[in-house]
Amino acid sequence: MKRTVPLMIVLVGGVLMMIQYFIPHRISQSVFDSYTTWIPIIGAFALILGVGSLTRLHGHKVRHRAPNWPYSLAVILSIYLMPVFALLLPVSVGGGMNSPSVFDFAFMHILVPIQSTMFSLLAFYIASAAFRAFRAKSLLATVLLLTAVVVMIGQVPIGELLGSWFPKLGLWIIDFPNNAAKRAIGLGVGFGILATQLKIIFGVERNWLGGVGD
Amino acid sequence: MKENIWGRMLNLDRRWIFLFIGVVCIVPFFVPFGLPVIPTRHVISIFDYIEELGPENAIFVSFDFDPGTDPENMPMAVAITRHAFARHIPVFFTANGPLAQGMLESGFAYITNPLSEGYFHVVSWSEWASYREMGITDRSELEAAWEADGHVLPDNAAGWVFEGRDFAKLGYLPYFSLVILGMTSSIAAQYPEDMNGNPLVEMPMLQEHKNLREVDLATTFSGTAACTWWITFGREKIGLPVAFGVTAVSATDYTIFIQSGQIVGQMGGLRGAAEYEVLLQQRGYFDKPDRAFVGMDVQNAAHLLILFFIVLGNIAYFAGGFHKKGVLLKGRR
Numbered sequence: 001m002k003r004t005v006p007l008m009i010v011l012v013g014g015v016l017m018m019i020q021y022f023i024p025h026r027i028s029q030s031v032f033d034s035y036t037t038w039i040p041i042i043g044a045f046a047l048i049l050g051v052g053s054l055t056r057l058h059g060h061k062v063r064h065r066a067p068n069w070p071y072s073l074a075v076i077l078s079i080y081l082m083p084v085f086a087l088l089l090p091v092s093v094g095g096g097m098n099s100p101s102v103f104d105f106a107f108m109h110i111l112v113p114i115q116s117t118m119f120s121l122l123a124f125y126i127a128s129a130a131f132r133a134f135r136a137k138s139l140l141a142t143v144l145l146l147t148a149v150v151v152m153i154g155q156v157p158i159g160e161l162l163g164s165w166f167p168k169l170g171l172w173i174i175d176f177p178n179n180a181a182k183r184a185i186g187l188g189v190g191f192g193i194l195a196t197q198l199k200i201i202f203g204v205e206r207n208w209l210g211g212v213g214d
Numbered sequence: 215m216k217e218n219i220w221g222r223m224l225n226l227d228r229r230w231i232f233l234f235i236g237v238v239c240i241v242p243f244f245v246p247f248g249l250p251v252i253p254t255r256h257v258i259s260i261f262d263y264i265e266e267l268g269p270e271n272a273i274f275v276s277f278d279f280d281p282g283t284d285p286e287n288m289p290m291a292v293a294i295t296r297h298a299f300a301r302h303i304p305v306f307f308t309a310n311g312p313l314a315q316g317m318l319e320s321g322f323a324y325i326t327n328p329l330s331e332g333y334f335h336v337v338s339w340s341e342w343a344s345y346r347e348m349g350i351t352d353r354s355e356l357e358a359a360w361e362a363d364g365h366v367l368p369d370n371a372a373g374w375v376f377e378g379r380d381f382a383k384l385g386y387l388p389y390f391s392l393v394i395l396g397m398t399s400s401i402a403a404q405y406p407e408d409m410n411g412n413p414l415v416e417m418p419m420l421q422e423h424k425n426l427r428e429v430d431l432a433t434t435f436s437g438t439a440a441c442t443w444w445i446t447f448g449r450e451k452i453g454l455p456v457a458f459g460v461t462a463v464s465a466t467d468y469t470i471f472i473q474s475g476q477i478v479g480q481m482g483g484l485r486g487a488a489e490y491e492v493l494l495q496q497r498g499y500f501d502k503p504d505r506a507f508v509g510m511d512v513q514n515a516a517h518l519l520i521l522f523f524i525v526l527g528n529i530a531y532f533a534g535g536f537h538k539k540g541v542l543l544k545g546r547r
Binding site: 112115 | 226228231234235236239250251252280281282283284285313316319320387388392393399403451462465466467469470472473482485510513514517520521523524526527528532537
């Protein structure tokens, strides 16, 4: 029962949605509308499950003073305080239109700089990696190196100063050799996804059941 | 064994590299180069497409990115929105995640900040309620009636934007890919209210554009593959024209959609945003380009420095004979 019911739901739901996509009829559309209404509702329960699981995991670490437990405390405080700020203090503490609410302040002045900083670090590591690893060790490595240089310089205005052909060559590399390779990879990935989805819908692939019924 | 100069060069402490990158990223802000940015056809095609639209049309501007890619994606979204506002094209704003909704708020605040030059002055939904009651919802009539009542556009403003007539902030809903699918049937069914709690069905722009089939363009700004949702569920299902604004690292992933004709065009990275800003300036919409153009100086310097390091690394590698030895040096930090 624990295995059959979920498999049936996936089979019926999967096949129905596949067929629905190709039938431009009112009934088909209403089936689709009710599906799209249900999915966020189910997702809301998953959210409760996720927050509960996260709280239990990090609560355990804090209680037992596990290594790096202060990070767990930060997770718990953040996950609960941000909704509290949003719901209980929706307006500015200081008042006035230009003074942001606590939630806005935490978002704009804590979260945004943290994420931006993490992403910005890429520039430093890319520079270091380019110096260390970009070597013309072989013919293929040399082709890769030259391609990278042309595209990189073609992307910035200095490339146009070096010669108008520079950005054009960079764009040509992106438009033709790059597109050919990307299309091949995309088709491969697409067929892989299709095969996996069919295996799940028809019950061949059952890992998502988490071992229930084995 | 004592290292020669090439060996020492290859073993350069990476903290020096970090320092150089830090310096070249900061200096251009104080000493701008102002090198010209020449728009490419991928960006011109988006600009020209929007040039054909007017108050009777509508577009979506979807903030599908989080703070990590804000420096690249935000200027694109800002440039497109300013273009649309300048042409009085109604804009629906959406976001594909909770953090993206914060980006939407931030971008909108930037465009409508009264302290900045060329901002758009917002008239909120409640402020022009009396005009709606009088049946004035046409864009040009509304602006004329608003100004006839003594409202004066501030000197540093580029124009009025009426909430519900010129824009609607729809924001984020969970499972955004399904939201796009749902909007192909009805926008109001997905978003009964906007982010400010205003009823969407009463908004003139929604009454004229009830679903994505009645929308003329969807622009998505993203640092992930989320932008392709608009193709899968918008372009392919109902033929919705789509334009991309993506980060530089992912730009090459999506040029296939330009070649296949599935997207109108694409802004790739900060460069794409700078190109759009230059087009806005060249066509007389604004006096000067915005933040992306300034940022291009940093990219210029950083790209040149990285190129310098690549050349230096290869010179040291070959001149030191390390290509023959086939061993890596030890003790590298």
